[in-house]
Amino acid sequence: MMERNNLNDTFKIDEMKNLTRIIALLAVTGAIVAVNGCKPKGPQEAVVGNAAAKVYVAPGKYDEFYNIVSGGFNGQMSIYGIPSGRLLRIVPVFSQFAESGYGFSEETKPMLNTSHGFVPWDDLHHIALSVTNGEHDGRWAFGNGNNTPRVARVSLKTFKTEEILELPNSGGNHSSPFITENSEYIVAGTRFSVPVGDNRDVPISSYKQNFKGTISFIKIDPASGRMNIGFQLKTPGVDFDLSRAGKGPSHGWFFFSCYNTEQAYTLLEVNATQKDKDFIMAVNWKKAEEYIAQGKGEKVKAKYAHNVLDEKTHTATSEMMTEVLQLDPTVLKDIIYFIPCPKSPHGCDTDPSGEYIVASGKLAALIPVFSFSKIQKAIADKDFEGEFAGIPVIKYESALHGEVKKPGLGPLHTEFDNEGNAYTSFFVSSEIVKWNVKSLEVLDRVPTYYSIGHLSVPGGPTRKPHGKYVIAYNKITKDRYLPTGPELTQSAQLYDISGDKMQLLLDFPTTGEPHYAEAIPASLVMPNSVKIFKIEDNNHPYAAKGEKEAKVVRKGNEVHVSMTAIRSHLVPDNIEGIKLGDVVYFHVTNLEQDWDVPHGFAIKGAANAEILIMPGETQTLKWIPDEVGVSPFYCTDFCSALHQEMQGYARVSAAGSNTPLKFSTGVIAEEAKSSPK
Numbered sequence: 215m216m217e218r219n220n221l222n223d224t225f226k227i228d229e230m231k232n233l234t235r236i237i238a239l240l241a242v243t244g245a246i247v248a249v250n251g252c253k254p255k256g257p258q259e260a261v262v263g264n265a266a267a268k269v270y271v272a273p274g275k276y277d278e279f280y281n282i283v284s285g286g287f288n289g290q291m292s293i294y295g296i297p298s299g300r301l302l303r304i305v306p307v308f309s310q311f312a313e314s315g316y317g318f319s320e321e322t323k324p325m326l327n328t329s330h331g332f333v334p335w336d337d338l339h340h341i342a343l344s345v346t347n348g349e350h351d352g353r354w355a356f357g358n359g360n361n362t363p364r365v366a367r368v369s370l371k372t373f374k375t376e377e378i379l380e381l382p383n384s385g386g387n388h389s390s391p392f393i394t395e396n397s398e399y400i401v402a403g404t405r406f407s408v409p410v411g412d413n414r415d416v417p418i419s420s421y422k423q424n425f426k427g428t429i430s431f432i433k434i435d436p437a438s439g440r441m442n443i444g445f446q447l448k449t450p451g452v453d454f455d456l457s458r459a460g461k462g463p464s465h466g467w468f469f470f471s472c473y474n475t476e477q478a479y480t481l482l483e484v485n486a487t488q489k490d491k492d493f494i495m496a497v498n499w500k501k502a503e504e505y506i507a508q509g510k511g512e513k514v515k516a517k518y519a520h521n522v523l524d525e526k527t528h529t530a531t532s533e534m535m536t537e538v539l540q541l542d543p544t545v546l547k548d549i550i551y552f553i554p555c556p557k558s559p560h561g562c563d564t565d566p567s568g569e570y571i572v573a574s575g576k577l578a579a580l581i582p583v584f585s586f587s588k589i590q591k592a593i594a595d596k597d598f599e600g601e602f603a604g605i606p607v608i609k610y611e612s613a614l615h616g617e618v619k620k621p622g623l624g625p626l627h628t629e630f631d632n633e634g635n636a637y638t639s640f641f642v643s644s645e646i647v648k649w650n651v652k653s654l655e656v657l658d659r660v661p662t663y664y665s666i667g668h669l670s671v672p673g674g675p676t677r678k679p680h681g682k683y684v685i686a687y688n689k690i691t692k693d694r695y696l697p698t699g700p701e702l703t704q705s706a707q708l709y710d711i712s713g714d715k716m717q718l719l720l721d722f723p724t725t726g727e728p729h730y731a732e733a734i735p736a737s738l739v740m741p742n743s744v745k746i747f748k749i750e751d752n753n754h755p756y757a758a759k760g761e762k763e764a765k766v767v768r769k770g771n772e773v774h775v776s777m778t779a780i781r782s783h784l785v786p787d788n789i790e791g792i793k794l795g796d797v798v799y800f801h802v803t804n805l806e807q808d809w810d811v812p813h814g815f816a817i818k819g820a821a822n823a824e825i826l827i828m829p830g831e832t833q834t835l836k837w838i839p840d841e842v843g844v845s846p847f848y849c850t851d852f853c854s855a856l857h858q859e860m861q862g863y864a865r866v867s868a869a870g871s872n873t874p875l876k877f878s879t880g881v882i883a884e885e886a887k888s889s890p891k
């Protein structure tokens with residue numbers, strides 16, 4: 215009854231209007247999809263002239279850009295070539311990936327460890343590529359885990375996940391992993407505010423008193439890329455959505471969009487859309503660094519996992535961290551400021567000059583563009599309209615460069631080209647709108663099929679966009695592809711932006727649900743791509759760096775097989791003396807030192823995925839035999855003409871048996887020689 219009364223209280227007449235508008239917007243979305251769905255004429259006409267030639271990458275030729283795309287609920291990143299839209303690789307990050315054994319092999323399991331134990335899945339929404347002087351440097355791709363708050367670092371040399379850092383005091387990691395101009399920090403802002411500290415068993419209705427947000431500033435080691443939490447800012451309880459670092463003149467600042475400044479804790483679709491304006495939060499992180507240097511940070515107990523892959527042992531380790539440094543901006547008043555922003559803002563993007571901050575209110579009929587220099591002046595003049603939960607609120611007009619009027623419905627995200635133009639995605643009206651950042655004039659619009667979320671211009675978030683294309687990442691693909699049952703493929707669309715008018719070139723399907731993506735010139739990544747791991751550098755404790763080092767060793771009930779793989783045999787390929795009750799570890803070293811010759815390994819009855827072993831690498835598959843007999847094992851990755859011969863047998867005897875431990879390859883036993891034909 216209490217809940218019902220509260221709900222009734224919120225349904226005042228003018229709020230009902232808001233609700234009606236939201237429902238109307240949603241209805242429009244549906245209508246657009248339905249209308250477009252019935253009129254294939256539109257989409258067909260959208261592709262004209264030389265579109266095919268512009269995306270055609272001839273056999274044997276390379277694409278111009280790597281497109282690094284989040285996989286959303288598949289917890290992975292995928293790598294596409296642009297302009298062809300060809301899928302080149304799926305990089306497992308937060309989710310187990312049976313195809314390569316990521317999260318299944320003993321070496322990679324620690325990568326998915328968290329304060330909650332082993333968590334084999336997450337929701338990866340955003341990509342941030344490392345930058346130097348605000349420009350892509352081709353070193354790392356960072357990704358966020360939205361559900362169990364985590365940030366990952368993927369090497370662009372190996373396309374492997376090298377590090378995952380969990381975030382304490384966070385309810386969900388959405389406004390992440392955006393990056394500062396010289397990759398000093400990536401940030402992680404909590405989507406859901408939650409009770410933090412020692413007092414966490416509180417009524418949900420005590421949101422205003424007890425729920426807090428945090429913004430984590432994760433420091434990046436410039437040489438190794440290693441992450442650690444530099445500090446956390448405690449913030450009022452709201453929802454943080456997206457963010458961007460300042461650059462150029464605004465370097466040292468970070469901007470976050472916040473919604474639910476109503477501080478609602480139920481039925482947010484109504485209760486968090488009451489106010490005409492929410493906030494952009496401006497953070498002076500250089501000032502925060504000063505306070506940390508002055509010892510003003512408070513050490514707070516926390517529990518979070520820090521997982522790192524060692525490139526010499528090819529093995530990840532997981533360390534549980536126990537404290538974090540926090541600053542309280544309601545006490546240290548000159549760290550953060552709120553700027554009013556209509557309405558339920560989503561994207562918050564800084565232009566290449568660093569002067570303009572574009573905030574896109576999902577429910578707003580305009581796009582406000584804020585001026586960094588005006589924000590600075592307003593702060594200097596204390597031009598505030600008051601405070602929100604102890605944080606100064608700058609007057610809207612004082613921070614505003616101007617508004618893009620009637621740009622479309624449901625603005626979400628903005629990227630930039632190198633000619634002063636912005637490209638904003640509109641979810642509700644399902645289109646990309648091009649406008650000029652200084653004049654705020656709308657220049658062009660193209661439909662997307664259908665309902666675009668994020669978009670990406672190569673280099674769009676950097677100081678020097680590469681331009682040329684904009685890629686739309688869409689939420690719905692009805693009528694675009696051959697149907698595959700109730701679930702359809704997710705989709706991206708490529709547009710040429712080199713002329714005055716945008717031109718649709720290509721649809722290409724994506725894996726998972728793409729959210730944000732970045733694209734980087736192939737020339738910045740391709741020359742550094744690792745071809746093999748040097749076998750002499752392999753420090754894995756169970757590596758067999760030559761066939762002579764292959765062995766089987768019993769340690770109590772553990773049996774460790776140090777196995778080698780090279781075209782086209784495994785050493786050893788006959789193993790006896792394993793007993794029921796044993797735990798068997800196959801440590802397989804790939805002896806190849808040639809590009810693109812992985813071997814795989816699987817054994818019948820293992821409750822596990824295959825392992826895929828790159829040249830020079832060692833990977834371990836754990837097997838607990840559950841029956842007496844002989845189990846075949848084999849190479850799973852087609853490696854040579856005699857790949858099908860790359861196989862062997864493991865004999866499992868009863869628990870109490872006295873079968874001796876032995877192993878071999880190429881040995882014909884005496885009894886086999888003498889047995890009758």
Ligand SMILES: [Cu+2]
Nearest residue numbers: 813849853860
């Ligand atoms: Cu093989």
